[in-house]
Every structure is written in structure tokens, then in C-alpha cells.
Amino acid sequence: MTLPIKLYTFGTPNGHKISIFLEVLKLAYTVEKVDITKGESKKDWFVKLNPNGRIPVIVDPNVKGEGDNGGLVLSQTGAILQYLADTYDKEHKYSYPFGSIEYYKTLEYLIFQVSENGPIQGQANHFVVFAKEKVPYGINRYLTDTKRIYDVYEDILSRNKNNGSKYLVGDRYTIADFALYSWTGGLKLLDINISQWPLLSKWYQALSEVPGVQEGSKVPA
DSSP: OOOOEEEEEOSSHHHHHHHHHHHHHTOOEEEEEOOGGGTGGGSHHHHTTOTTOOSOEEEETTSOOSSTTOSEEEESHHHHHHHHHHHHOTTOSSSOOTTSHHHHHHHHHHHHIIIIIHHHHHHHHIIIIIOSSOOHHHHHHHHHHHHHHHHHHHHHHHHOGGGTTOSSSTTSOOHHHHHHHHHHHGGGGGTOOGGGSHHHHHHHHHHHTSHHHHHHTTOOO
């Protein structure tokens, strides 16, 4: 019997990456809301789970772990998504077999999302939306690079012509798609119209209609 995974999260693009994939995989999980606006991710109890003090974090009781939790404790969205795919998608509905070309292309685009897309767009969000002082240099730098990154995604989709440019890799959605989805939805915060990337716009709309994506995007309630 598989025990529920515990997800520590908040309603951010990074948090939604994990809840979306848990929903898509139809895994049992419970949710602990960590309100980052109140500094809860920096409290001692949470830092014991993740020394970096950032959401999301999962605890999988189905894997023997060390410490008080008695299960595998994992942070960093790329690591969590890869773990969930490797462990719970044995039929490869949303992944590819280890060692295949598609496996490594998925990993390439996942790393691209967590190392470039998320951080750069996150900085754009900071300078455009949240910073008390509006710094033109910072706004221009990160908005320009955010748009450049989505130009790259448009190119990636255009190269997958055998499947109608529907997916980032091969013939199915993977963790590379799920990692990108919520960040793409956040473009509206920057007043960036996704329609300037036709393939990406179609990709986003199609993914938005997947039931698991819809449910995972509402977590935490």
C-alpha cells in the first residue's frame, strides 16, 4: 500500500509544479501550507526540512529516510519532479526510459527551466511587480532576458514537428512541460502577451485543459 506523500507548498509557480505533477500521476498526497508572505519558510521547523528555506518540499514515507520524518525529504523542484517520475511513472506515461535520447532531452529542458527560466522570470517579477523602488536597468535587463528565454521555448517546440509541436519532448507531456507551465501562466504579471509565441500559446492552452493541471494549480486551497 502506498502511503500519501506530504507536500509543503504555497501558491507560487514553483509550488504548483509539484502539485500539478502529483495530480497528473494521481498520487495520494497531503498538503501543508507554508505561507511565505509571513516568513513561515524561514522558521526553524521548516529549515530542518530544507536548509535553503524555500518551498516546495516533499516527504515520501514510502522510502526509508533519516531524521524525525522517517521518510525521504526532498527539496528543489527539478529534483522532486525527477524523483516522482523515476519512482511513480513506471509505465512512462509522462516520462521516457532511462538512457533514451528523450530521457536526456527531458532532463536538458528541465534544467533549463529551473536554472534559467525560473530565476530570470523571478527577477523580472521582483523588479517589475514587487520592488518598492523601480529600477529601469533591472526592469529592462530581466524583461529582455525573460522574452529571450521564451523565444528559446518557441524554438524548442518548433523542432518537435513530428508531433505537431505539441510537447517539448517527443510524443507526450513530461516534467519539462509541467515545470514550465505555471511560469508561463505568470507572464501576465509582467504584461507580456503569450500570443507573440504562437506555438507556445497553443501548448499552454492545451496543457491548461488537462484535468490534473487544473486541479494542481489550485493547491493549496
